[in-house]
Amino acid sequence: KMNTCNHLRHVESMATLPSGAGKISHLNSVILGEDLASEENDLVFPSNHFSSQALVSSPEKYLEMYKRSIEDPAGFWSDIASTFYWKHQWNQPVFSENLDVTKGTINIEWFKGGITNICYNALDRNIDAGNGSKIALYWEGNEPDVDASLSYSQLLDKVCQLANYLKDIDVKKGDAVIIYLPMLMELPIAMLACARIGAVHSVVFAGFSAESLSQRIVDCKPKAVITCNAVRRGPKVINLKEIVDAALVESTKNGVSVDVCLTYENQSAMKREATKWQEGRDVWWQDIIPTYPTTCEVEWVDAEDPLFLLYTSGSTGKPKGVLHTTGGYMVYTATTFKYAFDYKPSDIYWCTADCGWITGHSYVTYGPLLNGASVIIFEGAPNYPDSGRCWDIVDKYKVTIFYTAPTLVRSLMRDGDEYVTRCSRKSLRVLGSVGEPINPSAWRWFFNVVGDSRCPISDTWWQTETGGFMITPLPGAWPQKPGSATFPFFGVLPVIVDEKGTEIEGECSGYLCVKNSWPGAFRTLYGDHERYETTYFKPFPGYYFSGDGCSRDKDGYHWLTGRVDDVINVSGHRIGTAEVESALVSHPKCAEAAVVGVEHEVKGQGIYAFVTLVEGVPYSEELRKELIVAVRKQIGAFAAPDKIHWAPGLPKTRSGKIMRRILRKIASKQLDELGDTSTLADPSVVDQLIELSDC
Numbered sequence: 001k002m003n004t005c006n007h008l009r010h011v012e013s014m015a016t017l018p019s020g021a022g023k024i025s026h027l028n029s030v031i032l033g034e035d036l037a038s039e040e041n042d043l044v045f046p047s048n049h050f051s052s053q054a055l056v057s058s059p060e061k062y063l064e065m066y067k068r069s070i071e072d073p074a075g076f077w078s079d080i081a082s083t084f085y086w087k088h089q090w091n092q093p094v095f096s097e098n099l100d101v102t103k104g105t106i107n108i109e110w111f112k113g114g115i116t117n118i119c120y121n122a123l124d125r126n127i128d129a130g131n132g133s134k135i136a137l138y139w140e141g142n143e144p145d146v147d148a149s150l151s152y153s154q155l156l157d158k159v160c161q162l163a164n165y166l167k168d169i170d171v172k173k174g175d176a177v178i179i180y181l182p183m184l185m186e187l188p189i190a191m192l193a194c195a196r197i198g199a200v201h202s203v204v205f206a207g208f209s210a211e212s213l214s215q216r217i218v219d220c221k222p223k224a225v226i227t228c229n230a231v232r233r234g235p236k237v238i239n240l241k242e243i244v245d246a247a248l249v250e251s252t253k254n255g256v257s258v259d260v261c262l263t264y265e266n267q268s269a270m271k272r273e274a275t276k277w278q279e280g281r282d283v284w285w286q287d288i289i290p291t292y293p294t295t296c297e298v299e300w301v302d303a304e305d306p307l308f309l310l311y312t313s314g315s316t317g318k319p320k321g322v323l324h325t326t327g328g329y330m331v332y333t334a335t336t337f338k339y340a341f342d343y344k345p346s347d348i349y350w351c352t353a354d355c356g357w358i359t360g361h362s363y364v365t366y367g368p369l370l371n372g373a374s375v376i377i378f379e380g381a382p383n384y385p386d387s388g389r390c391w392d393i394v395d396k397y398k399v400t401i402f403y404t405a406p407t408l409v410r411s412l413m414r415d416g417d418e419y420v421t422r423c424s425r426k427s428l429r430v431l432g433s434v435g436e437p438i439n440p441s442a443w444r445w446f447f448n449v450v451g452d453s454r455c456p457i458s459d460t461w462w463q464t465e466t467g468g469f470m471i472t473p474l475p476g477a478w479p480q481k482p483g484s485a486t487f488p489f490f491g492v493l494p495v496i497v498d499e500k501g502t503e504i505e506g507e508c509s510g511y512l513c514v515k516n517s518w519p520g521a522f523r524t525l526y527g528d529h530e531r532y533e534t535t536y537f538k539p540f541p542g543y544y545f546s547g548d549g550c551s552r553d554k555d556g557y558h559w560l561t562g563r564v565d566d567v568i569n570v571s572g573h574r575i576g577t578a579e580v581e582s583a584l585v586s587h588p589k590c591a592e593a594a595v596v597g598v599e600h601e602v603k604g605q606g607i608y609a610f611v612t613l614v615e616g617v618p619y620s621e622e623l624r625k626e627l628i629v630a631v632r633k634q635i636g637a638f639a640a641p642d643k644i645h646w647a648p649g650l651p652k653t654r655s656g657k658i659m660r661r662i663l664r665k666i667a668s669k670q671l672d673e674l675g676d677t678s679t680l681a682d683p684s685v686v687d688q689l690i691e692l693s694d695c
């Protein structure tokens with residue numbers, strides 16, 4: 001049994017708060033300032049109507065479930081896991097708890113020895129329960145009048161056909177498959193087909209460049225790459241196949257060649273005749289997949305067999321292959337989805353994330369489908385044909401749960417209320433936010449304008465590494481505070497520690513860690529368990545370290561304050577500053593680069609790059625453009641710097657370490673907060689940098 005923790009005490013005090021009864025506190029919260037001190041006192045209650053029908057209807061109910069999940073995790077999670085299909089039950093004990101590197105290697109396991117399949121649980125199990133004709137996927141194309149849908153049975157047929165093909169080209173259990181697709185239904189189909197046969201999928205966001213794709217191919221050596229010829233996003237056509245071709249050439253140079261490139265012909269974007277083709281390697285999806293049988297035996301796998309690899313940015317240049325396994329991930333994504341969105345079988349659910357990121361894995365594909373939900377997949381852009389597209393889609397499909405990122409909320413907020421109010425949105429009942437802290441004014445706009453002050457917002461804090469939600473409101477249980485992710489999900493024990501790794505109690509701020517193991521946790525970094533332990537478990541022995549800062553207020557609410565490492569969060573995309581720096585210095589005229597995040601009105605953070613040039617090279621507008629192209633080429637357009645700041649030199653300590661603290665202050669123009677610069681090897685560079693800041 002675990003000690004009653006600090007957190008439980010906070011939650012207990014919460015449980016004595018008055019429940020929702022008739023309180024409409026958004027009315028007295030018109031102060032749109034971002035002063036967190038006042039936000040702390042601003043409680044927004046779910047309506048009685050909402051709470052009374054909710055899965056978790058009060059803080060007391062939450063507390064009861066939460067307590068059990070912490071005091072008896074094995075019992076709590078085993079009960080939930082039993083509602084899934086297991087070919088064989090797991091062994092005892094159901095999980096291993098050690099998160100303390102000083103006590104031995106970190107080896108997290110849940111439901112070990114349990115034999116199951118996540119595709120079977122998402123599709124066959126729901127069909128067996130009588131939901132075969134329920135719509136699993138609604139697909140909305142880039143153009144408003146182009147759409148399609150698949151029922152659970154139809155989806156299973158398609159998944160089986162692809163799975164049979166993959167088996168036929170010798171993809172076996174444990175083999176990697178890279179998926180480089182935009183938001184077509186073929187993307188979740190490909191993920192599920194891999195899962196069905198025990199292959200490990202690695203989806204690469206289709207906005208990554210050829211070089212990034214190739215880097216991932218070289219790392220995981222896939223048996224096949226699945227892609228499409230092109231995609232339309234808004235008015236633009238992007239030739240994805242060309243990017244894949246270049247990536248495959250590059251990979252071959254690095255010793256990894258891929259035999260099969262399965263290509264979906266995305267006719268509305270590009271005809272096959274216009275697509276470059278390599279006979280023998282490239283195969284048209286439409287020519288081959290429909291010829292395969294629509295049933296495919298499931299490959300039963302151990303709960304701890306790998307399900308997927310997803311590369312994410314860290315504080316060094318090399319992306320990390322985050323590895324998730326099957327059983328714990330399945331149980332965790334399904335359960336978090338159900339409770340954080342108060343899911344009901346009648347819901348129509350839309351998450352705007354791309355399956356190329358973790359949000360798309362856990363909350364477009366697995367979490368919702370495991371619950372038998374109807375899910376919308378949107379190929380296009382939220383401002384095409386105009387800024388009302390999201391609300392048109394909400395009305396068209398009668399969306400009830402809408403889950404998105406603060407950056408989208410802010411950009412639509414800027415475009416004006418009329419795009420929102422021209423649509424009814426009356427189907428909406430729950431809103432969700434993910435990817436970065438949502439600032440209180442964006443929260444209020446989302447709540448008041450989009451949700452007509454009716455829909456609770458689940459501000460879900462989590463990470464690629466955590467697999468699923470960690471800190472999130474349960475919408476019927478909690479009064480919310482605009483901008484706070486509120487309380488931990490069941491089974492999660494978050495703690496805030498100081499620099500020394502000592503837990504701090506009560507009202508405080510510090511580094512956010514997790515004290516116990518939860519089923520959705522990643523198990524390793526692919527091929528580099530040492531980096532896994534060093535990055536996440538060594539900074540504060542005894543804990544999983546998230547890389548985020550967090551404060552806790554007097555009522556025990558959690559307020560995420562952003563990354564504390566060298567990762568920046570641009571429009572909810574995680575970007576390692578080291579990756580951008582290495583792309584910049586790959587330009588022959590760039591001598592050195594230092595990248596920091598700077599506040600950005602829409603994107604949350606923008607990328608601000610300090611660049612020194614090779615001796616004798618002059619600054620020019622042309623060179624600025626070339627440097628940006630270098631980043632687009634090495635990483636992708638989403639990582640392009642917003643600002644290049646020419647620097648005669650960078651502020652370094654005498655031992656040669658770049659003082660980013662100073663650069664961050666210069667970038668955000670907080671010149672009176674530069675702090676002590678006397679320890680710099682050459683303090684005069686700071687003045688030079690300030691002089692050049694408007695060039």
Ligand code: WTA
Pocket residue numbers: 312357358359433434435436437438459460461462463464465485546547548560561562563569572573574
């Ligand atoms: C940030 C995305 C505040 C955080 C699911 C985290 C958030 C990083 C929130 C993970 C939130 C995500 N409030 N910050 N609700 N959600 N973050 O791996 O800095 O792409 O460490 O996973 O996003 O980004 P990732």
